[in-house]
Amino acid sequence: MTLKHLRNQIAIYEKSTTKDSVWQLINTIIPFILLWFLAYRSLSISYIITFIFSVAAAGFLVRIFIIFHDCCHHSFFKNRLANKIIGTITGVLTLFPYEQWAHEHSVHHATSSNLDKRGVGDLWMLTVQEYRASSPGVKLGYRLYRNPFIMFVLGPIYQFLLKNRFNRKAARKKERINTYLTNLLIILVSSLLCLAIGWKAFLLVEGPIFLLSGSAGIWLFYVQHTFEDSYFEGNKDWDYVKAAVEGSSFYKLPKLLQWLTGNIGYHHVHHLSPRIPNYSLESAHNQTKVLQNVPTITLSESISCLRYHLWDGEMKKFVGFNQVKAIPKKSIAVKMKPELK
Numbered sequence: 001m002t003l004k005h006l007r008n009q010i011a012i013y014e015k016s017t018t019k020d021s022v023w024q025l026i027n028t029i030i031p032f033i034l035l036w037f038l039a040y041r042s043l044s045i046s047y048i049i050t051f052i053f054s055v056a057a058a059g060f061l062v063r064i065f066i067i068f069h070d071c072c073h074h075s076f077f078k079n080r081l082a083n084k085i086i087g088t089i090t091g092v093l094t095l096f097p098y099e100q101w102a103h104e105h106s107v108h109h110a111t112s113s114n115l116d117k118r119g120v121g122d123l124w125m126l127t128v129q130e131y132r133a134s135s136p137g138v139k140l141g142y143r144l145y146r147n148p149f150i151m152f153v154l155g156p157i158y159q160f161l162l163k164n165r166f167n168r169k170a171a172r173k174k175e176r177i178n179t180y181l182t183n184l185l186i187i188l189v190s191s192l193l194c195l196a197i198g199w200k201a202f203l204l205v206e207g208p209i210f211l212l213s214g215s216a217g218i219w220l221f222y223v224q225h226t227f228e229d230s231y232f233e234g235n236k237d238w239d240y241v242k243a244a245v246e247g248s249s250f251y252k253l254p255k256l257l258q259w260l261t262g263n264i265g266y267h268h269v270h271h272l273s274p275r276i277p278n279y280s281l282e283s284a285h286n287q288t289k290v291l292q293n294v295p296t297i298t299l300s301e302s303i304s305c306l307r308y309h310l311w312d313g314e315m316k317k318f319v320g321f322n323q324v325k326a327i328p329k330k331s332i333a334v335k336m337k338p339e340l341k
Contacts, residue, residue, distance in 0.1 A: 013284040014275040032060035039205045058212035059260040065094045066262025072102035073274040092185045095160040099178035113247035116235040156214025224267040244271035250296045
C-alpha cells in the first residue's frame with residue numbers, strides 16, 4: 001500500500017479539537033498537581049503513602065509528556081503559538097526543552113528504521129555485523145548502554161536532568177533561547193517549592209515521580225521500536241509506510257495504562273501521521289482495516305523485548321548478545337558510521 005493511499009484513509013483523524021485538548025489538559029494537569037500535594041502532605045503520616053501518591057503522580061506526568069509530545073508535532077492545538085506555549089509549560093514539568101526536542105523528534109520520524117540515518121532522536125542500535133567489527137571498548141560501551149539498569153534507571157537521570165539542559169551545536173537562536181528559558185523556569189519552580197516545603201520534602205516527593213515517569217517513558221520508546229520482527233533497511237530500500245506499520249509496534253495495554261500513556265501504544269498510527277492528536281489514535285487504528293495486522297505486543301509479552309540487543313540484517317530481526325556466536329560470520333566488510341567507531 002502506498003503512503004498516499006494509507007494517509008488518505010487516516011487524514012480525517014488529523015484535526016485536533018480545542019474542546020478535547022482543553023479537557024485533556026484539565027483531566028491531566030489538575031490531578032497531577034493534586035497528587036503531588038497529597039504526596040507532600042502524607043510525608044508526616046507515612047512515606048509508604050507518599051510513595052503511593054508519587055507512583056500515581058508519575059503516571060499523570062507520563063500523560064503530561066504525551067501532551068508535550070503532541071505540541072511538538074503541532075497536533076494538540078490548531079494554533080502553532082498555542083502549541084508552543086503549552087509545549088513549553090509541559091516541557092518544564094517534564095524537564096524537556098520544547099524547541100530542542102521538537103527538532104530531534106522530527107528527525108526521528110523522518111529517519112526511523114533507516115540504518116543509514118541513525119543517531120538523532122533514537123536509541124543506540126548496532127547491527128550484528130557492526131557489533132562484530134567493533135573494538136572491545138565499543139562492545140563494552142554498547143553492552144553497558146543496553147543494560148536495563150543503565151537504560152531505565154540511570155538513563156532518565158542522564159537524558160532528562162543533564163543532556164536536556166544543553167543545546168546541540170547547530171541549534172538555531174530560537175531553539176537556544178527556548179532551552180535557556182526552560183532551564184530558568186525549572187530552576188525557578190524547583191527553588192520556590194524548596195523554599196515553601198524544604199528541599200528534603202521536595203526531593204522525597206519529586207524524586208520517585210521523576211524517576212518512575214522517566215523510566216516509563218524510556219521503556220515505552222524502547223518497546224515501540226525494539227521487538228523481534230521489527231523493520232530496518234538501508235536508505236536505498238527504506239520505505240516510510242513500512243517503517244511506520246512494521247517498525248513501530250502496537251503496544252496493547254490495559255485501558256488504565258493506555259489512558260495514562262495517552263494512547264501512545266498506537267505508535268504505528270502515530271508514525272504514519274504525527275499530526276493525529278493522541279486522543280484520536282485509537283479511532284484511527286480501529287477504523288483503518290490495514291492497521292489491524294500490524295506487530296502487536298501485550299504488556300506481558302513486552303518483557304521479552306529486553307533480550308533483543310542487535311539487529312540481524314540477514315535474518316531481518318532483533319537478536320540477543322547470546323545469539324551472536326551462533327550466527328555465521330559474513331565475509332563482507334562492514335562500513336561503520338563515524339559515531340559508532
